[in-house]
Amino acid sequence: MSAPDASPPPRRRLLPLAIAGTVLCALLCCVGGAGAFMLTTLGGDDPTLTLAADACGQGDPLPPDGAMPRMEDYGPSQLRNAAVIIAVGRQMQVPPRGWVIAIATAIQESRLSNLPYLGAGNDHDSLGLFQQRPSQGWGTPEQVRDPAYAARKFYEHLVLIDGWQHLALTDAAQRVQRSAFPDAYAKHEPAATAIVNRLADGAARSLGTAVTPRCAAADEITASGWTLPVHAKVGSGFRTADRPAHNGVDLIIGRGADIHAAASGRVLVARCDPDHRGQRSCDVDGYPGKGGCGWFVDILHAGGVITRYCHMVRAPFVRPGQQVQAGEVIGKVGTSGNSSGPHLHFEVHLNGVRANSGAVNPVPFMRDRGVPLGGSA
Missing domain, CATH: 2.70.70.10 (Glucose Permease (Domain IIA))
Structure with missing residues (x-):
């Protein structure tokens, strides 16, 4: 990844990070009218995956070790990294839309894995969840491989972007990352939305611009980036x-x-x-x-x-x-x-x-x- 305050040459990405399967189309399958729903495509029939229908981001995204939900294509360590990203965003009072953007970015950059230096397969000196480069001012190698530090640095640059909450996810991510593949982030938005919903009690359904998550009203844009075509x-x-x-x-x-x-x-x-x-x-x-x-x-x-x-x-x-x-x-x-x-x-x-x-x-x-x-x- 490039320097936070410079415009370096386009980067060359050597690690294809496509998500296996059809996480991009993972829908939250309803199991009751005004009751609850379950992410059947992202987990089994474990009742702990059930959320209240009116949950909009009030839950704790960091359960105890060993209590991470099962989600297809993502292991416990990847989900814990996602939970750290959410927790840091909440601590910094970044609205839930930012959590979705950050997780989609980390999926593209590392598939939510805290990557070390990969030798010849590395993109310059990129490290960690967001492939941040110590040589470009993102921190020391030890710092950028700390998921909480890396998430904080990502959010610090995201919130400085004028109107970031109203940009398409891929545009907001690109303005932080400055990737040679600026459109790559878009394809991970549905998966990031599902992860935020799963780990933060449906926070991707909350108001996208609210620091404290609350369920979005009919005319508002949710953290998942959706709104009503008409109110009818x-x-x-x-x-x-x-x-x-x-x-x-x-x-x-x-x-x-x-x-x-x-x-x-x-x-x-x-x-x-x-x-x-x-x-x-x-x-x-x-x-x-x-x-x-x-x-x-x-x-x-x-x-x-x-x-x-x-x-x-x-x-x-x-x-x-x-x-x-x-x-x-x-x-x-x-x-x-x-x-x-x-x-x-x-x-x-x-x-x-x-x-x-x-x-x-x-x-x-x-x-x-x-x-x-x-x-x-």
Whole structure:
């Protein structure tokens, strides 16, 4: 890693640190309505993995030795390092969004392992969880291999970045790390979110900007980086018995209401979807059976998640390739395309698959990120 106060040449990374398996798509699987949920993809059926549904970061992230939860792809020593990162962030009064950024960074740099000097395989003199370089002013070799010291140094530089809490995770991490691979951090955001939720009682679902964690309100951006596209009741659900091909949910709200990007990302598509006859007639109200999304937008987020926003009243405010921030207004609610009245049809797709096969139910997906559709906590 580069010097904290200089702009050195791009670094050459020699250690590929991809996460095995599909941690990037690990969802918090609901086991009760307003009750509790369990990280079934990140652990077994151990009841100690269960969290209260309203937990938002009040728990102790550092359990006694031997009491770390089981999480696929991460051993006890890696999770303890993550817990130290969280504990230092809490001690420094860094909001939980910073914990997610720090852990995602450490996953990329070391896979949460406190790396020693690796000889020929080393990136210069990079050491520790964040691959900080003693020769570039980050501390002595002994200091940067102390997880608490390394985490503190990372946070000290993070909080000096103007507006860091509102940046995409990969941008905030890169401004601290100055890696030769500035986009590498983004893919670890879902895993970091899951780890923070597991070790800190759902803190990634708390308000991203609050020093003291509290559950985010409907219009706020959570520490996981998500917010509601609209604050509205859920109408037609995901792949119901009477609509098995309905690959999203309908959020019932009046014409002209703002539609917000649910998380930071890159716009993939922003256009008029042709109807069943191949016509692009999105500037007029649609009707049932017409076919198509009308005016719609697809956004690619960290971890290969795609969100879709259909039936806008006019052309979207964004264009393909544009970077958007969580909460940014991308269009207005309407009833274009296959629609019987004003509403937002909202979809979530995993693994970068825009086709129907990639769609998952947005209701549990959004609830587990602290922004339940319908506005209820």
